[in-house]
Amino acid sequence: MQEPISPAQQHRENLAVEMKAASRVTIIGMVLDAVLGIIKVIGGALFHSQALIVDGIHSFSDVASDLVVLGVMKVSRQEPDDDHPYGHQRIETFGTLVLGSILIAVGAALAWENTLRLIEGGVETMPGWPVLVAAGASVVGKEWIYRYTREVGVAIKSDLIIANAWHSRTDAFSSVVVVVSTAGAMMGMLWLDVFAAVIIAGIIIHIGWKFTWDSVKELVDTGLSPEDTEMLKSIARDTNGVRNVHELRSRRMGHDILLDIHLVVRPEISVSEGHQIGMQVVSGMRDALDNIRYINFHIDAENDEDQPLTSEQLPSREDIRAVMAQRLGELPAHSRLRLHYLKNKVHLELFLEEPVTSTSLTAANIREQLAEHPWFGSIRVWISGP
Numbered sequence: 001m002q003e004p005i006s007p008a009q010q011h012r013e014n015l016a017v018e019m020k021a022a023s024r025v026t027i028i029g030m031v032l033d034a035v036l037g038i039i040k041v042i043g044g045a046l047f048h049s050q051a052l053i054v055d056g057i058h059s060f061s062d063v064a065s066d067l068v069v070l071g072v073m074k075v076s077r078q079e080p081d082d083d084h085p086y087g088h089q090r091i092e093t094f095g096t097l098v099l100g101s102i103l104i105a106v107g108a109a110l111a112w113e114n115t116l117r118l119i120e121g122g123v124e125t126m127p128g129w130p131v132l133v134a135a136g137a138s139v140v141g142k143e144w145i146y147r148y149t150r151e152v153g154v155a156i157k158s159d160l161i162i163a164n165a166w167h168s169r170t171d172a173f174s175s176v177v178v179v180v181s182t183a184g185a186m187m188g189m190l191w192l193d194v195f196a197a198v199i200i201a202g203i204i205i206h207i208g209w210k211f212t213w214d215s216v217k218e219l220v221d222t223g224l225s226p227e228d229t230e231m232l233k234s235i236a237r238d239t240n241g242v243r244n245v246h247e248l249r250s251r252r253m254g255h256d257i258l259l260d261i262h263l264v265v266r267p268e269i270s271v272s273e274g275h276q277i278g279m280q281v282v283s284g285m286r287d288a289l290d291n292i293r294y295i296n297f298h299i300d301a302e303n304d305e306d307q308p309l310t311s312e313q314l315p316s317r318e319d320i321r322a323v324m325a326q327r328l329g330e331l332p333a334h335s336r337l338r339l340h341y342l343k344n345k346v347h348l349e350l351f352l353e354e355p356v357t358s359t360s361l362t363a364a365n366i367r368e369q370l371a372e373h374p375w376f377g378s379i380r381v382w383i384s385g386p
Contacts, residue, residue: 017156018156018158019073019074021152021155021156022069022073022152022153022156022158022161023070023073023074024152025148025149025152025161026066026069026070026073026149026161026164027066027070028145028148029062029066029145029148029149029164029168030062030063030066030067030070032141032142032145033059033060033062033063033066033168033171034059034060034063036056036059036137036138036141036142036171037056037057037059037060037062037063038056039056039134039137039138040052040053040055040056040059040134040135040138041053041056041057041060042056043056043130043131043134044056044131044134046128046130047127047128047129047130047131048127048128049127049128049131049178049182049185050114050117050194050197051127051177051178051181051182051194051196051197051200052127052131052134052135052178052182053197054110054114054174054197054200054201055135055138055171055174055175055178055200057106057110058106058110058170058171058174058200058204059138059171061102061103061106061167061204062167062168062171064102065099065102065103065164065167066164068095068098068099068102069095069099069160069161069164071095072091072092072094072095072160073092073095073158073160073161090218090219090253092158092159092160093159093160093215093218093219093253094215094219095160096159096160096163096211096214096215097211097212097215097216097219099160099163099164099167099208099211100163100207100208100209100210100211100212100213100215101208101212102208103167103204103205103207103208103211104204104205104208104209104212105208106204106208107201107202107203107204107205107206107208108201108205109201110197110200110201110204111198111201111202111205114194114197114198114201115198117194117197118191118194118195118198127182127185127186129186131178131182132179132182132183135175135176135178135179135182136175136179138171138172138175138178139172139175139176139179142168142169142171142172142175143169143172145165145168146165146166146168146169146172147165149161149162149164149165149168150162150165150166153165157291159214163211166207166211167207170203170204170207173200173203174199174200174203174204177196177199177200177203178196178200180192180196181195181196182196218251218252218253221251221252222251222252223249223250223251224250224252224257228250228289229248229250231288232248232250232259232261232285232288232289233245233248235281235284235285235288236248236261236263236281236284236285238284239277239280239281239284240277240280241265241266241269241273241277241280242263242264242265242277242281243264243265243266243303244263244264244303245261245262245263245264246262246264246303247260247261247262247298248260248261248262249261253293256291256292256293256294257289257291257292257293258292258293258294258296259285259292259294259295259296260296260297260298261281261295261296261297261298262297262298262299262300263277263278263281263297263298263299263300264300264301264302264303265277265299265300265301266301267301267302267340267342268340271299274299275299277299278297278299281295281297282295282297301340301341301342302342302343314341314344314346314375315346315375317337317339320337320339320346320348321337323370323373324366324369324370327369327370328360328361328365328366328369329360331350331361332352332353334352334353335350335351335352335353336350336351337349337350337351338350338351340377342377343377344375345375345376345377345378346375346376346377347377347378347379348366348370348376348377348378348379348380349379349380349381349382350366350379350380350381350382351382351384352381352382352383352384353384354383354384361381362381363379363380363381366379366381367379
């Protein structure tokens, strides 16, 4: 009989599978980008198409981004360690930020150069028909690699791979623009070729900005959407034993979601029951969003958003036992003392296994002896029957 796989081992196996899939699709895309880039740059130079040359440079930027993706994915899929207890997924986010920045820089440079050419005029050479063939081949090839890459990115929940897929699709979009502009230029509107180069550069800048901004939002710990946050709160509120929910905080780390939540439960329940209620909340939330990696729940006996925070100056169990021993004498050996810290008071429950002859341990006497202490809230005495 095969032994069950531990969650840590399963996570390691998942990381290995994800890394293999990401590497394979990225290498395939990189080879395709390099071939198309060479064809388009040489074809644009030989057959007088500035738009095709820019499109070829765009393809070479895809090669650079593929190299970034390969390096980043290898590092970001490492297991958590002492220095990175939550994992290395933020490296993937940083890689996406770098990729977006590269796109913005490349797009801006190309847009500026071709805008100047458009303003200055003097475009007199008509593109040749091979430009249409090269651009058409690029459309087909880049649309195929986009769909393949995006499918892998969604499967392994990698924003970086999905971003790289969209980078490929921008190349397909730009090649469509080349086809249209070349056809127009061949009909006499020669300026369309340079104008198309500016449009392609604008597409590159737009996609780069989207990647960059999304990465910045993650790096500064932007939380989940209001809709997802409210859904998670509803799941917690509907869990048996939960009285209220507050301080739900979330952040993303790569494709993982990290949550902190405070759960208000009945103050008289045991610590273990409170923990079990929290685990039921965790289970419900993970059923709703399967990319939640960590949920840190805090069990509250009262809603400390509505009440003043419990004072750190309230006495500990040892302090209270010392006061009771001084005022009431030592408690019986088999007695148990339960403390409830509520509304900045300490409420006591004393459990006695058998009746005591001394009147010092009655609820009335204990209340009288402790009433002068500002921390004292109430006392209940429980006596086990024979």
